[in-house]
Amino acid sequence: MSFDPYAPLPDLVQMTMSSEDFTDGDRLPTRSVMESLGLGGKDEVPQLSWDNIPEGTKTFALTCLDPDAPTASGFWHMSAFNIPATVTSLPGGAVAWGTIDWSAFGVSGADQGPIFVKNDRNVAGYTGAAPPEGHPDHRYMFVIHAVGTELELGNDATPAQVGFNLFKHAIGRGRITGVFGR
Numbered sequence: 001m002s003f004d005p006y007a008p009l010p011d012l013v014q015m016t017m018s019s020e021d022f023t024d025g026d027r028l029p030t031r032s033v034m035e036s037l038g039l040g041g042k043d044e045v046p047q048l049s050w051d052n053i054p055e056g057t058k059t060f061a062l063t064c065l066d067p068d069a070p071t072a073s074g075f076w077h078m079s080a081f082n083i084p085a086t087v088t089s090l091p092g093g094a095v096a097w098g099t100i101d102w103s104a105f106g107v108s109g110a111d112q113g114p115i116f117v118k119n120d121r122n123v124a125g126y127t128g129a130a131p132p133e134g135h136p137d138h139r140y141m142f143v144i145h146a147v148g149t150e151l152e153l154g155n156d157a158t159p160a161q162v163g164f165n166l167f168k169h170a171i172g173r174g175r176i177t178g179v180f181g182r
Contacts, residue, residue: 005067005074006143006175009167013054015174017144021046021092028140028178031092034130037182043097043128045078046178049089050144054172057085057146061166062114063159064126068138076119077140078126079159081151081166083114095126117157124155129180137181146172 021029033041061081069075078095084106094104100116107113116124131138148171153161
């Protein structure tokens with residue numbers, strides 16, 4: 001579980017990402033576990049904040065990847081882009097299974113702000129942690145990307161397409177990693 005999918009990417013301005021719900025390397029809060037596991041989870045993103053924002057930031061992208069999933073490509077739990085540069089934190093639960101609190105992004109509806117693409121569970125939103133039973137802890141990497149432009153992708157883009165565009169346009173990056181196993 002030591003593979004770091006961000007290691008081969010270009011060095012960018014190092015942003016700071018934190019959470020009131022967990023610290024880097026600690027267990028994810030129960031709210032961020034998949035509800036259908038019966039462990040009290042709610043498929044809700046934890047509270048997240050970011051700072052040390054580079055000059056020239058026009059938008060943000062926010063992703064969550066489990067690189068330890070038993071696939072060759074990991075498992076994308078969330079991928080969003082064109083988040084307004086004025087948003088520097090999200091309350092816990094602002095993004096959940098198929099629901100998004102648009103006011104947390106400073107907008108009143110989906111047609112005005114960030115675009116959430118479908119994750120690997122085919123949901124535009126957040127899917128909670130759910131490693132296969134008997135697996136050791138998986139890492140859930142919440143990553144904020146400062147972007148120097150709006151990304152010209154539609155809501156039919158894939159998380160991989162978002163990532164490729166971030167490779168070309170991101171100017172800063174910060175992350176916090178939570179773990180969960182069962």
